[in-house]
Amino acid sequence: MRDRFEASLPVRWKAPLVAGALAVLSPVLFLAPRGVPAAAGRPLVAALVVVQAAALWWLGSRPAVVTAVAVASGAALQLLVPQAGPGIALVVLCTFAWLRPARTSLWAVPGAAAAFAATAGHGAMALLWPVAVVLAWSWGALGRAWAARRHAEARRMVLEERARIARELHDVLAHTVSVMVVQAAAADDVFDTSPEKARQAVRGLEASGREALVELRRFLRTVRVLEEETADDALEPQPSLADLDRLAGTVQAAGLAVRVVREGLADADVPPGVALSAYRIVQESLTNALRHARASTAVVTVRARDGLLTVEVRDDGTGGGRSAAPGAGQGLAGMRERAALLGGTLEAGPGPAGGFRVRARLPLEDTA
Known part of the structure; x- marks a missing residue:
């Protein structure tokens, strides 16, 4: 079944996401890089931290690109500072799986797993990080499935309520309006030959019109209960047997x-x-x-x-x-x-x- 759910990150989250990422990644700046001189390694680590954090600004609009950047910079960061791991790449991957359908985000799983396994070196971490990638993506996909189910249920309830309102409106007005049409036709038929009967039909037409207005007002009060009144006070009794x-x-x-x-x-x-x-x-x-x-x-x-x-x-x-x-x-x-x-x-x-x-x-x- 095609995934039609549309998830999005609010624009107001952009700045907090970037600031939070910088706060989480800032301790990495105090760790010594591996395999390169500190004079060249620290600026490179700082650049990777800034790239990872700054990319989050576009996470809501371009999650695939941001995920690729986060994975690449996270793998490079892990290569330079093994203690830091891949940074916030797993969080970005989880968010990507929540924002986009599985068929769109699944490609990131093997790519991220391979990148983190290759830069983790030998030992337990080479197995741990691919597992963490799968778990991060699965958690985002599961959150998307839950959100899509809630969205579908809410939409179903809205459609059912629309159908109920349409049915009630049809029932409320169809009868009275039909009577009005018949009475108007009867008045037209006898207008010249029997003015008195025509006048009676017009009076009946007026009465039916007033009844239609009463029914319509009652229906509207049923659909929209006023906030300052309780339901019992706002609703008039509905027709019965x-x-x-x-x-x-x-x-x-x-x-x-x-x-x-x-x-x-x-x-x-x-x-x-x-x-x-x-x-x-x-x-x-x-x-x-x-x-x-x-x-x-x-x-x-x-x-x-x-x-x-x-x-x-x-x-x-x-x-x-x-x-x-x-x-x-x-x-x-x-x-x-x-x-x-x-x-x-x-x-x-x-x-x-x-x-x-x-x-x-x-x-x-x-x-x-």
Whole structure:
């Protein structure tokens, strides 16, 4: 799988990194170089220290180049001052493995291992430094993997939240706006022949518009709880099964006769999340019937039995073209997502006796 995680070093870390490297490497200046006169060796050691530390300034933007410079200068430093080892080259290598994917940084492992083994001479150090190189690179690669996993999880949560907001916004506005469109069309049809009926339709249109604004404000308060208020104070109650009669009245005013049937709900304890999902499923089903099915009647049945809440919406419209109607597919997908999030199922399709039927089965235990 391709590594798409992008790691970076903040710009504000440049100066502290260089200063810290100089502080860590400064004791090397007091060690006597090996194999060269002190008069020439000390300036060379000082130059290597400065090169290693100064290269860190570009570690965030050019980690591969900085790693090559750090390894080369670290190997030369180890050759001159064996007690100092490779300096900060291992730290740079670890950072390189964290900043870039493994396929990009892996080349540095054999190169650094060979360079440090060759300059360490004979004995245990010739084996120790290659092992240290592998461990340094592995630690950086492991840190990158952890960071990438956290980034992927955060991105997944953001995408899920966006999908939830889009679904809620669709459910909140699609029904009311659809009713407004139907009422506006009805007013236009009877504007000349029956001004009174047209006026009633316009009044219904105004009422639906106000309801849409109320629903939108409620939705926005749900998504964005004000910091100075608690969640309980900032949120208004969400629609539930008790609001189905009001919903049916709104749809009926737009021209679709709706009958609500309740079975076994008197003693059933319906969790708020289940009740809200059931309400939204009924709302979307009636919206589709009103917009796309040319239905005249619809029956909403809500039944609680054996730990399940069954919601069924049947209409007498033309069910065959429902899924192909503009916007209907998104509504059906949203209903299925709602049911699945609660551990339930949803079926939608032409009814046995004609029309269209939507049936959802939701566990009465709110598992969302």
